[in-house]
Amino acid sequence: MEEEPRIGVFVCHCGLNIGAVVDAKAVAEYAATLPNVIVSVDNKYTCSDPGQEEIKKAVKNESLNRVIVASCSPRMHEPTFRKAVEEVGLNKYLMEMVNIREHVSWVHMQEKEKATEKAKDLVRMAVMRAALLQALPKKEVTILDRALVIGGGVTGINAALDLANQGFKTYLVEKTPAIGGYMAMLDKTFPTLDCSICILAPMMVDAGNHPNIELLTYSEITKVDGFVGNFKVKVKKKPRYVDMDLCNGCGDCGEVCPVRVPNSFDVNLGKRGAAYVPFPQAVPLKYTIDSENCLNFNYGICQTCQKICPKHAIDFNQAEEEIEIDVGTIVVATGFETYNPAPKREYGYGVYNNVITSIEFERIKNAAGPTHGKVLRPSDGKEPLRVGFIQCVGSRDYRVGHEYCSNVCCMISIKQAVQLKEKHPKAEVYIFAIDIRAFGKGFEEIYRRARDMGVVFIKGRAAEVIEDPKTGNLLVSAEDLYVGKQLEIELDMVVLATALLPRADAKELAQTLNISLGQEGFFLEAHPKLRPVDTFTDGIFLAGASAGPKDVPECVAQGKAAASAAACLMARGKIEIEAITADVDNELCIGCELCTLECPYGAIQMIEELNKAEVIEDVCKGCGTCAAACPQFAIFMKHYTDEQILAQVRAALTDVKERPLIVAFTCNWCSYGGADLAGISRYQYPTNARIIRLMCSGRVDPTFVFEAFKLGADGVLVSGCHIGDCHYATGNYRTETRYIAMKHALKQAGIDPRRLRLEWVSASEGEKFASVIREMVEELEQMPALLPKMERT
Amino acid sequence: MSEKSVLVIGAGVTGIQAALDVANQGIKTYLVEKTPSVGGHMAQLDKTFPTLDCSACILTPKMVDVARHPNIELLTYSEVKEVSGAAGDFTVKIETKPRYIDATKCTGCGHCALHCPVEVLNDFDENIGVRRAIYVPFPQAVPLVYTIDMDNCIECELCKNICEAEAVNFDQESEEIEVNVGSIILATGYDLFDATKLKNYGYGSYDNVLSSLEFERLLSASGPAGGHVFRLSDGKIPRRIAFLQCVGSRDTEHGMPYCSRVCCMYAIKNAILAKDHIHGGCETTIFYIDVRAFGKGFEEFYQNSQIRFGVKFVRGKVGEIAEDVDTNNLIVRVEDTETGQLFEDEFDMVVLSSGLVPSQGSAEINKILNLPIDQYGFFEELNRISPVDTKIEGVYMAGVCESVKDIPDGVGQASAAAMRASLKAI
């Protein structure tokens, strides 16, 4: 250690968030008594200007070389305080945060004294660790000025166009044969009833032939490697069996194809051939041959399309192609799916012909749709003059598992009702809703217009729909709270306003991109207000309905916002990344190669001649799995060294005032985030746990666990991401194998193995984290105290 | 990068985000704010929905960034006087009103305020709290420079003598600077609907009927009461609080047929915070027409408020409020349209969830730019697919001045506007 550590502790009230529960002044006074602490003060808002000013003045005047800020979660303001200390010449890695808000005041609201004690312990642990912190050089990476936009809906198109106009080369990857997404399927958009394709088509054409945009349609992302500024993305281009350069979209092959299968673009109401384009205005206007239904692929017959194609563009043995592209930033704009209401048997979707969903109504109403714009009811093709819209089908529904509100269905139904009334002023239109959520610009006006046109709004969730077999008409029963009466309304057709769901492959894409999913299954943004379009992985941005249901204007705005965030990064050209990497100490390393097997990125290789391991700094992501596996303790993890972690464990277990005491190891990306969410949602749990933050659960070296038990910990919790979700791909697999080994070791040492517990907690499982702590405390309270023998050694 | 620059008018959270986004792309940015400090209405809030994040913890770091960003020139207590030229080449005259304090010298220590004899209502605290003639709107103001409010100052010069930094200078003049910018972003925000117009609710004549922002200031830790909720009539702790929705909004009578989009959620948030801040708990009831919890995490927040925090919801727009003259309690008369029952409940305090109207600032700046506005005073967007462009090329807008929205949407739109503006600046 070069100079004596001079530590400054700054305890924050955060207004009343901390101050109402934790006695910040007492914590600051206690911290002043700790070794090497020179300055210890409390402040109402440490993150505000006066707060940061106080830190800087203290560093300058008292020449502090360590700063500890006890306030909110590092996931929120670590960058803020790191920047503050850097401005006064202190290396940002010499600043340590202590989470006494999400992990203390917000979750122990009724236990003020114990919470203050817990805060003191956590500050003590931080002070012990701070003494061992080392300055780390800035690690910068250059950023490629190319961007990748995943998803060709209105959001993706807007993001790509803005990036391209800014001069950045942009790849737009779309899973289906044409861009346009759901908006291309719509007839009109609310609230102004503009024709949807008229708005979308010009944008699609611009995106189609913009010099800076490379369109990769009918393609999927298979693998993403690298990190911010240097993503290596593998894209699988599915075979169209049509040569894109030759085909001019004349459509002869579509006509002549004998096959007639339901067209998913028409929500299976309309039919299309095996050779098809999803819709007439498709961009690119190139035909695709659907190998599942094509007679050639199934029976080796027909091939008429190949024969008659004037440009000889059809080539049946076109193979799947995989290309690799290097990009600096990625924008995720994969959109949503609609809910299939069949499981809600009470509405009879799929059983009664005349019960359809709003997207089906939209296709029926669309001039390019299966019925060329005439609204006809599926059972007998008659024009329905009595139509009912049932809201919240699959949304706000605990039973179906989607508790959220899908934001757009009220307005879709009101728009569709107005369209019906425009055609038939005397049609009877009912809307069954709990709340009419007409919140946006111009929404109340069209809601008023619908009422003036005679649409009847019934306050109450429709209870059930039954069919009158003779007429095919439907009987909807519901209670109308407005008039306090039960109703049984006979209608010709019922439209179910179905929920917007995250796409089925969202989980898979989240794992490929290493970003996490929110509670409702949509992608999780870093912070709804601070960083609404960022994810926790730098360089990857979120936009549109992929982050949560929203309407077209909001999608467009978020598309442009994500483009702006990406442009900011790429315009700067370089970015500072975490300088947390591994380092091998050559004397200790005995060349057993165990670490090279553990590393998922191959960032640690053997130097043949020395028979020693060596870390490739650029590739190493700093998860620490190798360090935990090394039998010789030869691997030195920058910023998360063994000594620093053990210092925290020891500090947690000196003058323990609360029994049972649990040492909890959490991984920064998932379980630490889960603990934060438990705080944000105010789930209360006992104060017995002391949380230590590591980059990955794979970093938990068995020695840490045994040291904890040796020093008298009653219980140890190791928590990390669910298998498959790990930010470092395979970190948690190693943790699982070590956990089993540790259990046996504890049994032999005469310690009840139940005292060690391994739990997977994702960033969206706040409640689970709280209940895990509660269960552990209850379980440990039943157990007899640890054998004193252990404490003697 | 380029000599072209961008002007952002209005330094609420939206204006700050837009300025940061443009500046981060290496483009020079001028950020003009009418009041002495940046922060806008968000600085007045205690917590934000739906995550109950502490509002200052989100806003103050961004305020610090904006003040310290090399590419941003912050012009507070200043107004745009004149705009000429076209997209890519606007010349703008900006007048900085005199603070009568030298910004370079003032350290924000606050001694002057301690000795200032004049006490006036602080409009930042919605006239619940007070401030001195020499003041900063709130302790975390950025820039932390004091301002003398000349209308109320009696020029006793006590502050001048006290100030070690000799920053007080009574004959400071207003300065005018001219800047040349490639594009302009409007982020002039909103004002609250003046609820005195609703005679049947008695706002303005009954002491315990508060507007939502007044209640926010009561809740705020940096507010006049340090976060303790009390009745303005007798200082007692309210045990039964009513929140009335759609005050001004969805009301063709007062020319505001639109829904103000955020009141349902901030009412639920305030109801939960009221229970949190009042020791011994209190009963909160929200009288609504439709609860519009449409955004991410909103519905869960709405359900939790009922299940875990016990906030009561009654569907019915309150007909009228009468005041019990001796106890200053409020008798709220409403029909619960779900059960058809008619209630005459007595409450200790009533909070009106007033709607949002375009700010005075929007009207003033529009006298210069005369952009087309819709019948409520919001700026009109160019067309459906460019929600942040105005009808004048090179002038963009974000936040509530375009249409009512909450903080995440405002911040999102700010980034979008920054993108469009930076295209013009290169």
Next chain:
Amino acid sequence: MTDFALFPGCLIPTRVPSYEVSLRKTAERLGVNFVEMENLTCCAPVGVLSLDYLTSLSLGARNLAIVEEMGLDTMCTPCNGCFEGLDRTATILNKDPETLEKVNEILAEVGKEYNGTITVRHLAEIYYDDVGIDKIKEMMVKPLDALTVGIRPGCHLFRPIEVIGIDYSERYFFLDDLIAATGAESVYYKHRLRCCGGLLRNVSGDIVEGILRKRLIELKEGNVDCVVTVCPLCFLQFDLGQKLVERKFKEKYDLPTLTYSELLGLGMGLSAEELGLQTHRIKVDKLLAKIG
């Protein structure tokens, strides 16, 4: 001051003659010139409007036509019911030529025609706007500053705001100024602008007595000496109705009721007999004693 065609209506002449005699005497002293009207029909108030819209408009239009024939342009009515009926008719016909034409077709049957030029004013408005507070103060021979008064303006004087357009609020009503002009003090009490239920007189006795009892309790709480109103129906409610409520609920209120003209007359030094106060069912002796 312009001349006003006086439309007494049917309730005041028959059931509340004291209002008519006091309004004539006070108007004379204040220099308000009323021109008598003949050959009138009923003003077709809400009771008739509720049965047939066109009949109500036609009868009202006929009375307005008579004022036109008299060469005047403003009609004054002391009764809220007539004010509501005729003002509504005038407002609709003055603005909507199509309905005016239909009504004139019917008026042709009786040889009359209405051209939509008449404005209808209530007596209270004339006291306030045309006579004015200062003039009334001057006329006060015996200021009534010992009296505390609870006003009952009567719903149709100021509602619906779209048709009548007077700005009002629970806290302030122009009638307060008129009362203050006489020296008396107009006291604020709960729900003082709330309806007295008069129009439901023989439709549902329970409701009428229920509403009236609430108003009487609130007036009692406001501890007023007397009730002053400008509407004959309110007068009947609080004068006659008070007796019925006292009998039904076995409670004592003993709240004398005056119309504003009677209060004005007292202030001007007119005796109770001259103002016809003896016809009131609730005795006013205690009140007269108080103002000496």
Next chain:
Amino acid sequence: MSEGEYKVPIKEPIKTKDLDPDFKYEIADTYLGRHITACFKCGACTGGCPVGILTEIYKPRQIIGEALLGMREKVLTGGELWLCATCYTCEDRCPQKVNITDVIIALRNMAFREGHTPEALIEQARNMVETGWIQKTTASMDKRREELGLSRLPKMAVEDMQKIVKATGFIKYLYKKEDKK
């Protein structure tokens, strides 16, 4: 349940056949009922209604809600229509500017034509048509007027009244049953 079972009124839900969807257009066509469709049933009117306070059965929102739904039978024959004191408080409070009292008066017009009107109003109207005065005039009224120095009760233009009432067809509904006059 102390003795015997709990007596429960059994009733059918409202069926489509009980609803008349055109009722709302019929009301909207009249001048008085023109704004009815603007109502989004928020309850502000009932909240301030002086009659609504006392009786559970009279709620303006309920009447307008039922009218919009098409429950013509219940609204016109229900009789709640006639409990409105026509004090117009609700009209000043309606956020969607629905002239609620006028709508109820329009509904009363329809009820009158279909013969569901309280006796009192029929009697008042008949007095007006026959004598020109809403209440029957008695000699004592004239006597009291003279004591106060007022002229006798003026004569009402009864013939003109009757011509008008016949012309507007009002008489047809007033004397439907015995068909006097």
